[in-house]
Amino acid sequence: MRRHAALVIIARVQLISALFAVLVPLWSVVDVLVFDSHTAAWLVVLRLASAAVFVGLAWPRQVSPSHPYLQAVIMLLIMLMVPPAFYLVSLQLIDASALVNGQFLVMQLYAFMPTIVLGGLAIFPLTALEILLFSLPVLGIAVTGMVSGGAELALDQHGATLWFMLMMMGVAMFSGMSQSHYMESLVHKAMTDPLTGAYTRRSGTEALELMFRLSSMSAKPLAVAFFDLDRFKTINDQYGHDAGDQVLCALVERLRQTLRRGDVLVRWGGEEFIAILPEMPADQMPAFLRRLREAGFGTRPDGSPLTASIGVTESLADGVLDWPVLVELADQRMYEAKRGGRDRAVLPGDVSVPLGPAAV
Numbered sequence: 001m002r003r004h005a006a007l008v009i010i011a012r013v014q015l016i017s018a019l020f021a022v023l024v025p026l027w028s029v030v031d032v033l034v035f036d037s038h039t040a041a042w043l044v045v046l047r048l049a050s051a052a053v054f055v056g057l058a059w060p061r062q063v064s065p066s067h068p069y070l071q072a073v074i075m076l077l078i079m080l081m082v083p084p085a086f087y088l089v090s091l092q093l094i095d096a097s098a099l100v101n102g103q104f105l106v107m108q109l110y111a112f113m114p115t116i117v118l119g120g121l122a123i124f125p126l127t128a129l130e131i132l133l134f135s136l137p138v139l140g141i142a143v144t145g146m147v148s149g150g151a152e153l154a155l156d157q158h159g160a161t162l163w164f165m166l167m168m169m170g171v172a173m174f175s176g177m178s179q180s181h182y183m184e185s186l187v188h189k190a191m192t193d194p195l196t197g198a199y200t201r202r203s204g205t206e207a208l209e210l211m212f213r214l215s216s217m218s219a220k221p222l223a224v225a226f227f228d229l230d231r232f233k234t235i236n237d238q239y240g241h242d243a244g245d246q247v248l249c250a251l252v253e254r255l256r257q258t259l260r261r262g263d264v265l266v267r268w269g270g271e272e273f274i275a276i277l278p279e280m281p282a283d284q285m286p287a288f289l290r291r292l293r294e295a296g297f298g299t300r301p302d303g304s305p306l307t308a309s310i311g312v313t314e315s316l317a318d319g320v321l322d323w324p325v326l327v328e329l330a331d332q333r334m335y336e337a338k339r340g341g342r343d344r345a346v347l348p349g350d351v352s353v354p355l356g357p358a359a360v
């Protein structure tokens with residue numbers, strides 16, 4: 001979920017930055033028309049510098065596989081700080097006491113920048129706390145601008161602006177939270193299988209891609225267990241499809257209780273599931289199988305135990321360099337388990353381990 005939010009934030013930062021990279025230098029025309037040539041020249045330089053930052057943010061880039069959220073936060077923070085920083089520097093360039101009509105109006109518009117930035121936070125899927133944290137430096141710059149040149153922070157002069165900024169923060173919090181919530185429900189719906197609640201093959205593929213890359217980077221093992229229920233068709237044939245569905249739901253419930261917190265359970269096909277098991281070396285697999293055996297896979301409608309054939313692979317022990325090969329090999333071992341008489345697991349090294357009561 002955090003990864004999806006990070007992707008949305010990065011995409012929006014890039015879109016807005018691309019827009020600002022064009023608009024900010026264009027506004028130089030107004031500076032040249034309104035201010036004296038010396039001030040206008042400095043403002044144009046400032047605009048070009050701001051535009052360069054926006055171009056840098058908008059530039060197509062790869063999303064960090066390991067820290068997408070950190071990348072999103074840094075990019076958003078940089079984007080948010082540019083307009084208030086522009087305002088703060090422009091205050092040093094312009095003598096506020098000597099402003100005439102048009103200049104005064106333009107400076108007032110610049111003074112709105114921090115407020116606009118706070119309102120702009122509303123388009124990002126952020127939590128209330130995140131909006132508060134992003135707002136603090138913007139508020140800090142706005143207050144610094146208010147007290148620049150030795151002026152005092154006076155309620156009658158600045159109270160309305162501060163109040164307006166707080167209102168903007170409130171709106172951004174409400175909007176950010178409702179976006180996060182809506183996105184969460186959409187992502188959850190898209191990622192999980194409606195019958196069993198396990199992850200869909202598509203989201204499982206995404207998880208495999210990411211987890212394989214992370215485990216390769218840290219030289220840690222990533223294991224995959226490929227489950228295929230034994231003679232599941234006979235349940236459908238004898239008791240109907242609904243009974244088969246109930247068996248699948250009960251199976252997922254049990255597997256969930258057996259797997260660890262960081263493991264990911266995916267419905268790979270009809271009655272095929274894979275469990276992605278990060279940091280599970282081959283030597284921990286007997287313990288994993290023991291847990292599976294103890295929990296069982298549930299029962300068939302006639303009360304007899306439901307059994308499964310399992311193929312297990314582990315990236316380091318099997319010397320696998322890509323996740324599709326890891327899954328393919330687990331699939332082959334699952335078929336080997338079927339050929340070996342079902343109700344068993346085939347582990348790295350092609351070791352076949354029976355799972356049923358006879359094996360305990």
Ligand SMILES: Nc1nc2c(ncn2[C@@H]2O[C@H](COP(=O)(O)OP(=O)(O)OP(=O)(O)O)[C@@H](O)[C@H]2O)c(=O)[nH]1
Pocket residue numbers: 195228229230231232233234236240241242243244245248269270271338342
């Ligand atoms: N109830 C139900 N059945 C499903 C679902 N998805 C797939 N199936 C059934 O699962 C059965 C799989 O059967 P087979 O691939 O022949 O395998 P099997 O009967 O389990 O036999 P072995 O794998 O050889 O042990 C088929 O009858 C599918 O219709 C589902 O969502 N619900």
